[in-house]
Amino acid sequence: MTNWKASGLSKDLPPANVMHADWQGVDLAVWRSASGRLSAWVDRCPHRGMRLSHGFVRGETLACIYHGWTYGVTGACTHIPAHPDMTPPATITATRFEVTERGGVIWIAAKDDPTAPPDIAGFQPLRSLTVQVGEQALLQALAADAPGLTEAEGGLRGTVQIAGLDTQICLMLQPKAQETTLHILCGAGAGPAQVSRWAESLRRQIEDRSAP
Amino acid sequence: MILYDYILSASCYKVRLMAALLGIKLDLVAVDFHPGRAHKSAAFRDLNPAGSIPVLVDGDLVLTESTAMLVYLAQIAGPQWLGEASPQSAARVQNWLAFSGRLNSSLGLARLHDMLHFPADITACRTAGHLCLRELEAHLTQVRLEGRIFLEGTAPSIADIACFPNVALAPDGGVELRDYPSVRLWQRAVRSLPQFIEMPGIHRLHDLKPAPHSGAAA
Amino acid sequence: MIPQAVLDQWYPVAMTSLVGPWPGRETQLLGRPIMVFKTQSGAVSVQTAQGQAVAVTLAYGHVWACLGTPAQDLFALPEAAQPGRRLVDCGVVRVKCSPLRAVENFLDIAHFPFVHTDVLGAEPHTEVGRYEVQIRDDVDEVWATKVHFYQPQAAKSAAGGIVTEYMYRVAAPTAAVLYKTCPNRTNEWDVIGIFVQPLAEDLCDVYPYMALFDDVTPQADLIHFQQMIFLQDRSILENQIPRLLPLDPGMEIPTQADLTSVAYRRWLKRKGLTYGAQVVAA
Known part of the structure; x- marks a missing residue:
């Protein structure tokens, strides 16, 4: 059983960008350097607790928006603008999580995991979409609405009729407190725009049913 | 051209931003919206009976709707910002201008509630705001599949400027943008436009400038 | 349980110029509901939800209140x-x-x-x-x-x-x-x-x-x-x-x-x- 959790799509995090991600209830800042290196850190600057996901990427560093404290890809603080001539103590570091990419999906684990993230060859990443129901309720709803999908490592896979076409779909689930994010990938069948609209429609159905 | 302005108003910022992007210099008149409620004063309502801001005055022309101001500024200094000439494109731009009104009455009101004590049904505002953001995200997902990034056509337009402020400021009203990746990348594209200006709540993209020190090479 | 030292401090609760008649500004202080209002004589009063009047002082354009016993006068700003x-x-x-x-x-x-x-x-x-x-x-x-x-x-x-x-x-x-x-x-x-x-x-x-x-x-x-x-x-x-x-x-x-x-x-x-x-x- 892998500990890697699907946490976003690679195409939604271009070089020199940072975003927030939720890992099992832990807030993370996930960022990609100018050269393309990916990092996932606890979303908190050790200086004053500011969320690093609000920060900015310059070259191979992530800086905090509050005071510009700058961290290299190892997590070590490399620069404190208030004291530009000082070498920051080695004890000042961001808290790192493990992060990797496979099949266009960003996978995050708490510590180095010898297993590989699920193999999703043959699918193209489409979009991430959050549904306002918990994971179990979502799985039940999907079993009713998309019976062609069956549980596979990290989520669901199978065939769904979209726009009259048998379409290969892979859904990677990222459960959160009261909601679930679906990372949607598609294979042969309907085009990506049709799959995107199908996912919107599916979400409306599921949420309408679960509404009090 | 005079803009009766409030520094914290998303609608005023729309106009300041458009003018900056077009290189138009506005004469700003600060209105004591909070705490003075000067926009409700008799003198101000002689100018705009609705008692709302912004108000744009250019000679005899008095405009009281921010989306109309965007049209006017673009007509004067940058017609390419009006979108493409086809009937479909022109209509879609109008659709986004009207949509920006929905953003203002949902995300915008949530922000005024959370920040300046405006009375509002905050849960309803946030729910309506998320609905708008889902529509925006769905559209921008489609746009990205076509290799584009802006709301309409291949270049930025008044549609983007009309929608950008209340979306970017949504967290001020307790609406997080985490679940909208295409909205995040679209915002970044708007914020990266040459001559872009900020307002309080929208920080400078410091990454657009190189680091003045060597630490970023680490 | 709020420490007594916290209760005995002065805190701003309103802009003096915006205080109206009862119920005035309905707000809270240290988690407790309070009302800041002008009495008929024009004085500013601050009351808890139980109708208890608390210590008030007006200074620097603001109304300051203390839920306990003021440990000292409000700071001076000459x-x-x-x-x-x-x-x-x-x-x-x-x-x-x-x-x-x-x-x-x-x-x-x-x-x-x-x-x-x-x-x-x-x-x-x-x-x-x-x-x-x-x-x-x-x-x-x-x-x-x-x-x-x-x-x-x-x-x-x-x-x-x-x-x-x-x-x-x-x-x-x-x-x-x-x-x-x-x-x-x-x-x-x-x-x-x-x-x-x-x-x-x-x-x-x-x-x-x-x-x-x-x-x-x-x-x-x-x-x-x-x-x-x-x-x-x-x-x-x-x-x-x-x-x-x-x-x-x-x-x-x-x-x-x-x-x-x-x-x-x-x-x-x-x-x-x-x-x-x-x-x-x-």
């Missing part, structure tokens, strides 16, 4: 009465953060280039030089002096970049005042304050305040300038983790630039003013 100064009430802004974090941010200069870019600071002028900090036992206040920083536009009336000198003063647990170089009078200081009303441990109403020498700038422009500055801070304050201010060392890492904050935290801890603070490291 500049407020100095002839020639313009007193500017800048309204009230709600922030989802600890009242103590709002004060600490006000005492901080190192964030100017990143949060108040091209106004109160700009790269590459990021260095914070040595300054002096003390907890003054005679007045029971925290002071920082000889603070210098390069500012592109130090005030609404500033024409260009100048090196500004600051003094900072924590005058009450949730009220701080700064004195900065006045662009219009070389021998005077501009006075800017923030008065923070603790609604709850992680929610506050912030009243920015100014007493300036500036005969020229329209009032609305001064208000806009100060609201611009404070609202640039708001998204920072709402995104600090944890929401409460950690008083134990180790949770956050200060440097020499943060000596005012270190002294403020130490002073709060020593006095038991832990409302809005996290005392035990999580």
Whole structure:
């Protein structure tokens, strides 16, 4: 059983960008350097607790928006603008999580995991979409609405009729407190725009049913 | 051209931003919206009976709707910002201008509630705001599949400027943008436009400038 | 259970000019509902939900209340009465953060280039030089002096970049005042304050305040300038983790630039003013 959790799509995090991600209830800042290196850190600057996901990427560093404290890809603080001539103590570091990419999906684990993230060859990443129901309720709803999908490592896979076409779909689930994010990938069948609209429609159905 | 302005108003910022992007210099008149409620004063309502801001005055022309101001500024200094000439494109731009009104009455009101004590049904505002953001995200997902990034056509337009402020400021009203990746990348594209200006709540993209020190090479 | 030391302090609860007749401003203080209103005789009164009147004092354009027995008089701000100064009430802004974090941010200069870019600071002028900090036992206040920083536009009336000198003063647990170089009078200081009303441990109403020498700038422009500055801070304050201010060392890492904050935290801890603070490291 892998500990890697699907946490976003690679195409939604271009070089020199940072975003927030939720890992099992832990807030993370996930960022990609100018050269393309990916990092996932606890979303908190050790200086004053500011969320690093609000920060900015310059070259191979992530800086905090509050005071510009700058961290290299190892997590070590490399620069404190208030004291530009000082070498920051080695004890000042961001808290790192493990992060990797496979099949266009960003996978995050708490510590180095010898297993590989699920193999999703043959699918193209489409979009991430959050549904306002918990994971179990979502799985039940999907079993009713998309019976062609069956549980596979990290989520669901199978065939769904979209726009009259048998379409290969892979859904990677990222459960959160009261909601679930679906990372949607598609294979042969309907085009990506049709799959995107199908996912919107599916979400409306599921949420309408679960509404009090 | 005079803009009766409030520094914290998303609608005023729309106009300041458009003018900056077009290189138009506005004469700003600060209105004591909070705490003075000067926009409700008799003198101000002689100018705009609705008692709302912004108000744009250019000679005899008095405009009281921010989306109309965007049209006017673009007509004067940058017609390419009006979108493409086809009937479909022109209509879609109008659709986004009207949509920006929905953003203002949902995300915008949530922000005024959370920040300046405006009375509002905050849960309803946030729910309506998320609905708008889902529509925006769905559209921008489609746009990205076509290799584009802006709301309409291949270049930025008044549609983007009309929608950008209340979306970017949504967290001020307790609406997080985490679940909208295409909205995040679209915002970044708007914020990266040459001559872009900020307002309080929208920080400078410091990454657009190189680091003045060597630490970023680490 | 709120410590008695917290209850015995003065806190701002309204702008005096906006207080109306009963029920007036319905708000809360330290988590307790209160009403701030004008009586028929025109006096300002503050009552709890149980109808209990609490201690009130009017000063610096604001109504101050104390839920317990005032440990001392409200701090003195003689500049407020100095002839020639313009007193500017800048309204009230709600922030989802600890009242103590709002004060600490006000005492901080190192964030100017990143949060108040091209106004109160700009790269590459990021260095914070040595300054002096003390907890003054005679007045029971925290002071920082000889603070210098390069500012592109130090005030609404500033024409260009100048090196500004600051003094900072924590005058009450949730009220701080700064004195900065006045662009219009070389021998005077501009006075800017923030008065923070603790609604709850992680929610506050912030009243920015100014007493300036500036005969020229329209009032609305001064208000806009100060609201611009404070609202640039708001998204920072709402995104600090944890929401409460950690008083134990180790949770956050200060440097020499943060000596005012270190002294403020130490002073709060020593006095038991832990409302809005996290005392035990999580």
